[in-house]
Amino acid sequence: MDRVRRGRERQVRGAAGKVQGTVAIWQAHPEALEADLQDRHYDIADVLTGRRSWRWLRVLIEHLPPESHTMTALRNNLTPEELAAQADKGEPEKGRWSQLELLLAAAYDRLGVIEYVLRCVNTDKKSKLPDPPEPMRRPGAGPRKKKAQLTDKSANTLFQLLQGGAA
Helix, strand or coil: CCCCCCCCCCEECCEECHHHHHHHHHHHCHHHHHHHHHHCCCCHHHHHCCCCCHHHHHHHHHCCCCCCHHHHHHHHCCCHHHHHHHHHCCCHHHCCCCHHHHHHHHHHHHHHHHHHHHHHHCCCCCCCCCCCCCCCCCCCCCCCCCCCCCCHHHHHHHHHHHCCCCC
16 A cells, blocks of 8 residues: 555545545455456556556446456445345346346346246145245345245234234
8 A cells, every 4th residue: 555646635524535435445355456457458556656547447446347356346245234225226227237137137037927927827726826936136136025924823913903802
């Protein structure tokens, strides 16, 4: 870090500026970032010696494809809470997948629904229906939460409440 060209450290309303964010990504995932730079025939030494700016590196990171080493490392580093927050506001069409990947995931999901319907139609009426398929996970979105199952005790309590009795 001593070789890093140092400018004035600036703060934007208590949050680190864009350069500090870029440095933080480099410090957290140096191997992934270096691999992405090597794939594009660049060297991190260009930034560290001042031949290229930290702004240049930030712009390159922001426009890396979702399957890049750096983006994968950043995505894998998310906490379950951050994943849940992204899933709640999830707009996969605005995600970092290409249109082709989004269309392929949609086709995969639709095929799963067709298979599910066929299984339901061919299941005996007295048998338990199969579970619906899980959609393909999109980048930045965690798995869907399981719905709570109604236990016998909860069902009895609910039945008593509906019948006017106190639980």
